[in-house]
């Protein structure tokens with residue numbers, strides 16, 4: 232089977248006052264139809280930038296693909312025309328954004344907003360688009376869709392608005408759905424509903440899902456494979472259970488152990504949480520020929536500070552970019 | 560000193576007047592906190608969890624007298640905090656401090672870090688000038704900031720460092736009770752761990768009592784000694800840490816805990832996910848019976864008829880559900 236999406240040696244540069252920096256630095260990965268892939272990492276590591284790069288929505292005048300390829304169904308998205316890219320965005324790849332409140336238009340009903348997408352991308356008539364909008368609201372489990380379809384966004388709860396966003400993203404039956412922190416602002420009970428919905432979707436329609444999150448628990452429940460990003464680079468990649476049980480990068484290990492997870496066996500003991508000192512480097516540091524995690528790493532030695540570690544492959548499709556990956 | 564009550568909240572209610580369509584200038588009330596009672600022992604942490612809008616922040620604000628209570632009392636070290644006035648009030652105010660969720664907006668951008676930390680001392684008229692300087696020095700050290708950072712402005716700090724400033728400020732008046740409202744939600748996971756460890760170290764060192772609000776149940780499980788679960792302005796369940804997490808009784812608590820995604824495979828295998836459909840009812844017009852009845856998977860006719868009282872079912876484990884009795888078995892199991 233050839234991959235549905237194959238990203239190779241992708242480099243995305245941002246031009247800022249401080250100069251040009253590789254916000255995505257030599258990123259490669261691939262995913263198949265129906266697969267769920269998760270991107271994790273702290274704030275500012277380049278997770279959203281990866282998504283925007285694939286969508287062809289990099290910030291204008293600031294961001295550009297400097298080199299590498301994004302092969303989608305055999306077509307290189309870094310080379311297609313703007314018109315073709317718009318077509319792909321509407322029909323094949325859609326995205327749910329980090330902030331649902333700002334991405335719905337307050338002056339149109341949710342039904343109008345869903346129907347509009349259907350008319351534009353699927354050429355449906357007024358009537359058919361409206362009926363399909365109701366069906367989609369039903370699919371994302373909005374109760375009484377026939378009456379809620381005429382609601383304005385402010386008449387819905389945060390969780391319902393996010394479900395409307397998902398309905399819009401699903402309207403064109405995309406091959407890839409990119410969900411950027413789709414549940415960050417929501418209650419866990421609502422998050423569980425949204426995750427359930429996304430899981431069914433993957434299963435029923437074969438839609439591949441890219442889930443961007445900072446929550447390892449969410450990764451563990453939702454995804455088959457994961458990529459840990461750090462300062463614009465892939466620190467580690469592999470099957471979720473394998474990476475969580477045996478991380479091969481000190482950063483992954485830190486990300487997992489610094490969070491107090493709900494455990495099955497609860498005891499009176501509460502050891503201190505592992506601290507990963509320091510913070511993610513700023514954009515200015517990106518691209519240096521060094522391990523960018525070195526300043527926070529407790530395994531660091533001189534080699535780490537002076538050369539970018541190559542990717543070391545492990546059994547079972549796991550890989551880590553650390554000079555001491557075998558020892559982690 | 561052991562097991563001494565620091566805080567005792569009785570029948571606390573907070574209501575807000577809201578305008579609603581319908582009758583001409585009809586005034587309705589939203590009971591954001593509705594007849595809530597709980598106690599916290601000195602040196603312990605009580606966590607409040609529950610869905611967005613359930614009244615966690617409002618409860619905390621009312622305890623700190625930052626919003627007026629409509630009814631009820633807040634007993635702090637044996638005094639009714641809500642009725643104090645004058646000097647007594649000023650002294651009591653020093654004992655209760657707040658740490659906010661957003662370290663970005665809760666610090667005055669025009670003040671240097673040192674002035675921010677000193678501010679509660681100034682406004683409560685608590686110490687002499689050189690004394691204050693010594694206190695600020697000590698606080699910076701206690702929260703892990705360097706002395707030279709006292710001269711910097713908030714924007715010159717990272718998010719985690721700003722939260723440390725917020726904590727130092729809260730400690731300035733040597734409080735007994737610190738209310739932490741989502742203290743780490745705005746921080747990256749790695750920084751979260753630093754702040755959570757710091758809060759626990761400080762608790763040991765100064766025998767602080769925490770009222771700890773968080774939507775992150777992993778964090779709550781790590782930080783608290785007991786937990787109150789709120790739903791639509793009411794406490795629906797309260798228990799010590801082990802009882803609540805090992806034997807959740809209220810259907811809402813069961814659903815809430817089951818919804819938390821976990822990296823622990825054993826836990827994923829052991830918990831059956833309970834999805835609760837729909838949304839909570841309109842808080843301005845709460846239903847007559849149990850407020851969870853319309854979403855509860857095991858609701859019976861009587862659940863929507865009469866409101867279940869919060870009662871002790873087993874050694875301090877309190878639950879408000881018609882279907883839970885002294886056998887302390889969850890109706891969901």
Ligand SMILES: Nc1ncnc2c1ncn2[C@@H]1O[C@H](COP(=O)(O)OP(=O)(O)OP(=O)(O)O)[C@@H](O)[C@H]1O
Nearest residue numbers: 245247254273274275276277278279280290293514
């Ligand atoms: N429009 C922009 N102009 C300049 N720099 C930007 C812009 N957008 C993002 N950046 C920088 O690019 C880097 C990567 O940002 P990105 O949004 O991809 O992070 P992220 O991993 O999605 O973080 P978060 O978890 O906070 O959403 C960060 O250092 C960020 O400051």
Ligand SMILES: Nc1ncnc2c1ncn2[C@@H]1O[C@H](COP(=O)(O)OP(=O)(O)OP(=O)(O)O)[C@@H](O)[C@H]1O
Nearest residue numbers: 575589591609610611612613614615616617618842
């Ligand atoms: N000043 C106010 N005026 C009117 N209603 C208010 C006011 N403050 C809060 N409310 C309402 O009171 C209820 C409880 O709000 P509160 O902020 O205490 O919830 P919370 O549990 O802290 O939620 P979150 O998890 O979202 O912070 C909500 O319905 C809210 O809309």
Ligand code: SF4
Nearest residue numbers: 522525528535553554
């Ligand atoms: S390369 Fe060095 S600094 Fe980087 S993660 Fe590995 S051991 Fe740590």
Ligand SMILES: [Mg+2]
Nearest residue numbers: 278279280329
């Ligand atoms: Mg992002």
Ligand SMILES: [Mg+2]
Nearest residue numbers: 615616617740
């Ligand atoms: Mg709140």
